[in-house]
Amino acid sequence: MHKRGMNLTRRAVLQGMSLPALAACAPAPAGLSRGGVAALDWALAETMIALGEPPAGVVAAADWRRFVVEPALPDGVTDLGLQQELNFELIAALRPRLILISPFLERFKPKLDRIAPSVNLSVYEHADTPLANRIRITRKLASHIDAEHAADAYISALDALRDEAEARLSRLKRRPVLLVSFIDNRHARVYGGSSLYADTLAWLGLQNGWRKPVGYFGFATVGLEDLATAADVELIAVEPVPPDISRALSSSPLWTELPFVKAGREGRIPPVFMFGALPSAQRFAKLLLAYLETKWDRA
C-alpha cells in the first residue's frame, strides 16, 4: 500500500514536470525516455533547426528572436537558461540523448556528461575559412543526429544560392563593402577575414572594403574616424544600432564629407547572429543580396 502511494506521487510529480517538447519527441511514458538533443550553443541549435531536427532545448531561448531571428525557434523548445549559467536540473529533466556544446562550455563537460554524452563542436577553427569550417561542423553534427542526407541537401542548397547570387550580382555595378556594427556613438566593429560576415561576403564574390588586420574573432574595434576612406565603398551596418548613432554621425563633418556617405552609400540590414553557423551565413547572404539589389545600379 505504502509503496503504491509513493509511486502515485512520483508519477504525479513527473507528469507535472513533463515537457511539451519532450512529449513530442518521445511518446513513451511521460518524461522517462531519452529523446531530444540539448543544444547549448546557438550556432549548433540553428544548424539542427535548418536540418529539420530541432533541438529539445536551447540556451537563452528568449533572446533568439532578437539576435538569431532566422531560422525561427520552433514552439515547445525548452529554454535551458543562460549559456554561462546552465540550468543543470532542467537539462537533466529534459533527459536528452545528446548534448551539444561549444568550446566555451568545455569546463562544464564533466558535469554534462553525467546527464548524456556531450559533444564539443567548434565553429572557430582557424585551419579553415569560416564557411568551410562551418560546412565541416554541419556534417559532423549531422552524423551525430543521423541527418546526413539533410546536411547534404542543405549544403547543396547553399551552392545553389551562391550560383543564383552570382547571377544576380553580375548584373550590378559592384564596389567593395564595408561591414560594421555600431557599438556606441563613437565606435564600431568592422568585420574582416575570419568573421562569418566577411567570409560570406567573399563567398558571394564581393570585395571587403576593410583591408587592415582584425582580431581572432574576425573583427576590429575602431573609432568611427578609422572607417573614413576615400574609396568608393558601400557601408552596411548590421542591426541593432545604438539609438543616438544617427545624430552623432550627422553632426560629424568628417562623416558627412566622406565620399561614400555623400553618395548615400550607407545603410542597415536586420540582425544576423555573428557567431552563427551556416543558417546565419545563409540569412546574411540573402539579406545582403536583397539590400544590394535595391542600392546598386545595373551594370
Next chain:
Amino acid sequence: MGQSLKRTLDPGLLSGALSAAAVIFGAILLREPLQTSLAADSVEEQFERLILLHATLPRITMAILCGAGLALSGTILQQVLRNPLVAPDTVAVNAGARLALALAAVLAPGLLGFGRDLVAIAGAAVSTLLVLAIAGSRRYSPLSMILAGLVVSLYCGAASTVLVLLKDRYLVGLFIWGSGSLSQQSWEPAIQLALRLLACGLPLAMLMRPLSVMDAGEEAARAVGVPVERVRIFAVGLAVLMAAFVTSAVGVIGFIGLAAPALATLCGAERFVARCFWSTIFGALLLVVTDLAVQVTGGDGGAFIPTGAVTAVIGSPLLLVFLSRLRSREPQLLAVDASMPVRTPHPARNAPVWAFLAAGALLCLCFLPLIGRAPDGSWFILPANMFGEIMPWRLPRTLGAAGAGGLLAIGGYILQRVTQNPMASPEIIGVSAGAIMGAAIVLALGGAASEISLGLAAAAGSFAALVFVLNIAFRGPAAPERMLLAGVALTALVDAAVGVFSASGSPSAVLLLAWMAGSAGGVDMTMAASACAAALIFLCVALLGSRWLAVLPLGTPVAAGVGVRVPLALSSLFALVAVMTAIATPVIGPLTFVGLMAPHMVRLLGVRSAPAGLVASALTGAALMTIADSLARTIAFPLQLPTGVLASLISGPVLLLLIAKGRKQ
C-alpha cells in the same frame, strides 16, 4: 596634507618633460598628415586634411580638456575632504555613471538617444552621495572614504555584470565606455565639454577663497568665518559634476584625478591655488601624452586599446606610492575609530541570539535546498523519492555556497575586528583581485578547459596577491591600513586590466565575467565538500587566535603591553583570511559581500566576544549564501543567476540599512 610628502620634483621641470614627450609623440603622429594636408590638392590629400581637422585635432583637444577637468575635480575633492586618496575614481563617480548607462541601455534605450550625459551624471551623483553617506559616519577619514568608494564601485560593478550576463548583446559599448576611449569624429563633443567645464568655472572661482583658507585646517577656516559644511557640500558637488561631464563625454579615464594632484603635491605646491594650477596642467599633459602614446604605439594590430584603461593601469599603483609616503604621523589614518566600540558582552542577550542563529542556519541549510521550480515553472518542494534525481545537481552548489559563505564571513569578521573598519572585507584586501587576474590570464590564453584549471589559476593569483599585499603591509607601521590600501590599489589595477580584456569584445571576456559573477553551477561535490570542510577547519584555527582578536582592536600599545607580538599576530591573521578567501573564490567567485555583511549582522545581534563572533559569523555567512543560492536558482527560472553576484546585490541595500542602524545606536 602636504607635510608628509616631501618636495621631490620641480613643477616647471616636470611639466617641461611632459610637454616634450607630448611634442615628440605628437610629431610622430602628425608629421605625415600635416605634410600631405598642407599641400592638399588631390582627393586623397584633402581627405587626410579632413581626418586631421575633424578627428586628430579634436581628440588632442579632448584629451587636454578631460585631463584638466579630472585633475581639477580630484584636487577639489582632496582639498575639501582633507584626503590625498580621494579622486573621481575612488569615490565611485565612474562606477555609478557606468551602472546608470547600463541600466538605461537595457531598460530605456530611448533615454540614451535623449542624453547620455544626463544618465551618467545622475548615476555619478547617486553613487557619490552613497559613498559620502557611508564615509560621513566616520568623518570622511581617508581610509573609510576610499573603502566606501571601493565597496560602492564593486556593488555597481556587480549590478552591471548581472545586466551584461543577462543582456550582453546590448552592452558591448558599455565595456568600451568603461575603459575610456578618446576617439573623436567632430569638434562638437569637445566644444560641449569645454562649455560645461567653463560653466563650472564661475562657482569654482567663488569657492576658491574659502577652499584656500582650508589649507590651514578646518578649525582655522571656521575661526575666520568660513561656513565649512556648506563649502564642502558645494565643492564636492562641483567636483563630481566636472568629473561626470568628462566621464559622459569620453567614458572612464582612470586615475588622472588621483595622479595629477599627487604630482602637484610632490612638486611642493602647498597652497590650494598652486595645487589647482599645477594639477590642472599635469592632468592635461598626462592624458595628452598617454593618448598620443597609445595612438603611436597602438597602430593597426586589430587590437583596441582604450586610453582610459591605460591611465588606470599606470595610475592605480600610485596609491602604493602614497602608501610608502604616508608615515604614521598622518593622524587621521591611524586613529582607532570610536564608532566601532569593542563593547563588553551582554550575557543576558546571548542565549536567545544563539538559539535564533542556530535555528536559522539549520533551517536555511535543510529546508531551502528542497525548494525548486519544476520544468514548467511551478514551485514545488522536493519529495523524498526525487532526491536521487535532483540532489546531485542541487546539493553541490548549495553546500559549496554555504561553505564558501562561512569561510568569507569568518574572514570578514577577522578583518573588521583587526582593522576596526566596518567596510573591510575579503573582497577588498586584493586577494580576490589576484584570483580574478589568475582566471583572466588563463582565459585570455584560451586555456580554460576545466573547472580545475580555472580554480588553480585563481588560487595561484590569490596567493601571489597575498604575498604582494603582506609585503607592502609590513614594510612600515600601521599594517592594517597599509594592507587595505594595497588591496584597493591592486583591485583598481585588476579592474583596469579586466576592462581592457572586456573591451576587446572576445567571447572569452564574457567567460571571465561569468566566472567573476560567481557561478555556482559548475561546483561539483568534491569542491563543495572541501569548502565545507575548510570552513570548519579554519573556524577552529581562527578560534585559536581569538585572544589576538580580543586584544588587537584595543590598539598596538595595549596589545603589546599584554604580551602579544603584534606583527606576528597580524600577519598570521591576514594570511589566514587570504587562505580562506583563496579557497572560497573558485567556488563562489570573487565578489559576494557576505564577508562584509555577516559580521555586521552578528554585531547587531549583540554578539560581542571574539570566539562567539567567529562562530556566529560562520553560521550567518553560510545561511546568507544558502539563501542567495536558492534565490539564484529560482527567481528568474528557467534562467539561473550567478550566486556570487546575486549575494552581493542583496547585500548592498541590507548593508546600507545595517550601517544606518549602526549609526543610530
